[in-house]
Amino acid sequence: MSTQAVSRTHGDQMITTIPTIHLAAPMPGFPAHTRFALVRLNDEGLLYAFTSLDNPELRFLVVPPDPFFENYTPEIPDEALALLGYPEAEDVITMLVITAGKEATAANLLAPIVINTVNRMAVQVVLAGTDMPVRAILNRK
Amino acid sequence: MLVLTRRAGESVMIGDDVVITVLEARGDVIRLGIQAPRDVRVHREEIYRELQAANREAASPTDAVVEELSRTLRPPSDQGDAGTQ
Numbered sequence A: 001m002s003t004q005a006v007s008r009t010h011g012d013q014m015i016t017t018i019p020t021i022h023l024a025a026p027m028p029g030f031p032a033h034t035r036f037a038l039v040r041l042n043d044e045g046l047l048y049a050f051t052s053l054d055n056p057e058l059r060f061l062v063v064p065p066d067p068f069f070e071n072y073t074p075e076i077p078d079e080a081l082a083l084l085g086y087p088e089a090e091d092v093i094t095m096l097v098i099t100a101g102k103e104a105t106a107a108n109l110l111a112p113i114v115i116n117t118v119n120r121m122a123v124q125v126v127l128a129g130t131d132m133p134v135r136a137i138l139n140r141k
Numbered sequence B: 001m002l003v004l005t006r007r008a009g010e011s012v013m014i015g016d017d018v019v020i021t022v023l024e025a026r027g028d029v030i031r032l033g034i035q036a037p038r039d040v041r042v043h044r045e046e047i048y049r050e051l052q053a054a055n056r057e058a059a060s061p062t063d064a065v066v067e068e069l070s071r072t073l074r075p076p077s078d079q080g081d082a083g084t085q
Helices: A078-083 B045-058 B063-072
Strands: A018-023 A035-040 A048-052 A059-063 A092-100 A104-107 A113-116 A121-124 A136-140 B011-014 B018-026 B029-035
Touching: A048 A092, A059 B045, A078 A121, A092 B045, A092 B063
Parallel strands: A018 A121
Antiparallel strands: A018 A035, A035 A048, A048 A059, A059 A092, A092 A104, A092 A113, A104 A136, A113 A121, B011 B018, B018 B029
16 A cells, blocks of 8 residues: 555646644654644745744755655554554655755655645654665755 | 663563563563553664754755755656656
8 A cells, every 4th residue: 555645646736735734743853843834845846845833943845755756655654654543545645854965965765754634643754674765865966 | 871670571661651571682682562652752762863863954954955956856857747646
């Protein structure tokens, strides 16, 4: 069962801004931030900001796995599914946190942010037991 | 750090809701079982630290970086959308 991002591409808007997203557990390193918004940053729908509503100075750049990592179909562990309220597969979107480095941009495949678009719960899921890289090169500048 | 000594089969409680049990102790390798409420995340420390560092590194890029990525982020190749939905 794939948990790929919802890909309704017949419209031009794949994913639009989703009002307040609640992290069921905070992101490691940022325990004080549980309310976020997902803001589309470019027209192609390839770059989003995951911005803290608790302090908007904090934001992460995130991308959908498609089209950068086409075979990325993480299996969401049961504990995470429970935190998300056991969503249907089609109600789940996945976003990867990216880091801009000097040479290249890297995406975190080990710990995607998984969002239940119905109840707007989210969690950064650690795919423990896999050998997913925490830094996978996205593109070269 | 609180130091306790346990044998296989014995447990430690943290607060009211977290129980760590030594399942098996064989030489250097200890197998632990952890019971915790589901909103308490349990990870191998080195994984957690790595993720913490990665998140901190990713956090709050400058506007200049955001602007550049916004312009330059492209799919890996222009192979034309086959639309595999």
